Amino acid sequence: MIIQTKGITKIYNPNKIPVNALNGVDLQIEEGEFTAIVGPSGSGKTTLLNIIGGLDQATQGEVLIKGENISKMPDNQLIDFRKNNIGFVFQAYNLIPVLTAKENVGFVMLLQNRSKEERDQRVLELLQSVGLEDKVNKRPSELSGGQQQRVAVARALAPKPAFILADEPTANLDSVSTNNLLDIMARLNEEEKMTFIFSTHDQRVIDRARRVITLVDGKIASDQVKS
Amino acid sequence: MILIMAWRNIWRNPTRSWVVIAAIALGIWAAIFMSGFATGMMNSYVDGAISNIVGHIQIHHPSFQEDKETKYIISELDLLTEEIKNYNNLKAMSLRSIGTGMIASSKGARGIEIQGVDPDSEATVRQLDTKIIDGDYLNVEKRNPILISQRIADKLNVKIRSRVVLTFQDLEGEIISAAFRVNGIFDTKNNQFDEGHAFVLRSDLNRLLGADPNDAHEVGILLSEKEEIKNIVPQWASKFPSTKVEPYYIISPDLQLYESQMSSITMIYLVVILLALIFGIINTMLMTILERLRELGMLMAIGMNKVRVFLMIVLETFMLSFVGVPLGLLLGTLTISYFGQKGLNLSAFSESMQMYGMSDMVYFDLPAATYWQVPLLVGITALMASIYPAIKAIRLKPVEAIRKL
16 A cells, blocks of 8 residues: 555644535555546645645644655655655646756756766656657746646656656646646556556546545545446 | 756846846945045045155154153164164155244244254155145255245245244253245145144254254154064164154054044945845845745755755855856956046045045055955855745745645
């Protein structure tokens, strides 16, 4: 088991007007899953992803990644943990605007102190696998939304994380770019056994997912594994 | 990579970066300008005082300076002058007899210090011959010639070849009077000095004082290296204990006070400039961080630790400084070089400047150390200014920062 959450509760503004974003979410995700977390706006999808990713802390409950409890980890340790174990793909791409595609992809590996040779080789492989080998020296502003998101996927994969969290990754993409991105992620999932967890509204993503977890009012309403 | 990111980050908004760079460059230029101007003013005052009044070193009888009585003649003068002449760094030396008394014409009288000098040697120490604006310098061929300043000439209503009477005490304490003829009128541009001094031949004054022709009350010395003062004064003082050997800043403590005041004023200006710079940099860097909240949050989300984020913000500030500092130094150096050669004409304030013994042309000068001190201070300022924005950056919660639009 790669991810396990135990009774995750998240309450925003606990001292003012409390908002229960998550109400005791128990979840297990195995290595190699291609999982979509769906649900209406405000159901707690992004909050759950943020807590699993160690970007936010649960009010109650625990998150175990590869058996390690990250719920009480100090900030700096958590940053290191994220760097080595979790890949992020954001809705708004969030590439580093002053770096080229190649530099963006290699950035986390650089933070991991990997050698230049290793970085260069992996970055090239990844950019090839997302079909952007001809854009290595382009900055984000010179790339389309779809291309930027593919660079973001390559960046998330670069440090060889345990899994990738993608928050509404197709929300800003047209259908061609969406299908393209989903093809790439599905292939990486199948070929490299990379675990993907999406939060999404997008039916195209839901259709491609092999497991769909539906959140309603901060609780898991259904958990469907496709055959 | 952090260096590259920091460098590229500062050029994301070139206009803003150039404004900060210009502010830093202008700050350095202003600091150098102020320092150069203040040093120039100080040099004008101190050098003016040295060349017109005190020289670098003066030697007297130990009691002479207290009440300037004519009986306090320097003893062992021959040995002393021989020693001084043998000193390698000696530029010029002049022996002076001094009497304090009155100068009178038919139109009025004034209190004055009468200095009996040897024209040639005095010219090398005080360059008095170059300050003559009417008539001639002292002439040993003439009988009782006197040099008076333009200000005294105006007040006594005398001109060249007019007769004036000097009254003073001789060595026995007797009051004596003697008539002198105005041979030349000088203007040293130092009102205080000009109003208080007149020059006659040492031989004339010694004769009237009843002193030996070779006697003197004062030895005025000019060195080729000002810095040598501190070495040679104690040497001579210990070798001739019956004399008092004093550097110019002891004889005229106002010179030392002026030097230290100018340094303090320059420092105050520098602090004000640097304070303005700090707030300018803090403001800019805070704006930069505010604009990049989401990006900074993302960097921390994907694994950039707080030390690196902090370092990146500090580096960005430093890089702005590193572009601004050479520009400011270049501008400052050019300004100092220009005004150092051509001088800044302050003739509009000539009256008040002369009152304080300063020339109305200020030639900028800058101690060499200023060229590294100012950039160092600006560097420290930039570092201080970067700390607060950098702390703001690392306090960001990635999840909150990423949510910001």
